[in-house]
Amino acid sequence: MLRDLDMDYLCIFYSEIIACCRMDYKYLFFDLDNTLYDFDASEKMALGHVLTENNVAFSEDHLQTYKKINKACWTRFENGEISQEKLRYLRYELFLEALNLDADAVSFGDLYLRKLSESACLFPETVPLLDRLQGNFELVLISNGLKEVQRPKIRKSGIYDYFKEIVISDEIGVAKPHAGFFDYTFEKLNHPDKEKVLVIGDNLNSDIKGGINYGLDTCWLNLHKTNYDQKIQPKYIIENVREILDVLNLDV
Ligand SMILES: [Mg+2]
8 A cells, every 4th residue: 555655656756857857849939028028118118109209298107007908908809809900909099098198099009019119129138048049949939919010029129030930910810829829830830749849928828828728838937926827837937038948957
């Protein structure tokens, strides 16, 4: 009896050791915004610019109001409640309403998106990290966003050529966490073994839940060090994207 229990514990112990030491990933699927790219900084800069253009002095309250509205709209989009087309300007309509500002939501939104597309706010860790990973893994960028914002900013940031594939939801008509997004990505990569793929991202819903539901290992970047939803269980949790090297057992 004791022997059987010991064996059970040993099996669990060894399976955990093996899981911890996994080094057999071949494909790293990186999210972009707030994973490799400092979206918070870029958003603040773009919003400040557009508010100034509309003769409104930028404040932290404005930023927090916009973030809340934007996040709620993206969640509705990711849950399939609104279309990408609706998402595009709804955020600005709601924001202008919240500020009681009489401005055109389309012009406001277009200028904001243009400023976003022109910014190149990578995290300082990003390029050294990609340099370290390049050659050891196939790097794939998986991003929910608008093509006219994401493509230019990836190019401007200088990281375009690190990636074997760049998949942007707006271009394919389906977003993370939906299986169709991952189906498209897998198709582009000639259907790799799912066990060879690790998804890395900051968003528990689109990146982590999306990856888990597709049968992939996931690494959650808990950028803002928040308490996490126990219902969604990433395989790994890190607080700085550089820590992915520890997950992969790579030296700096
Ligand atoms: Mg993100």
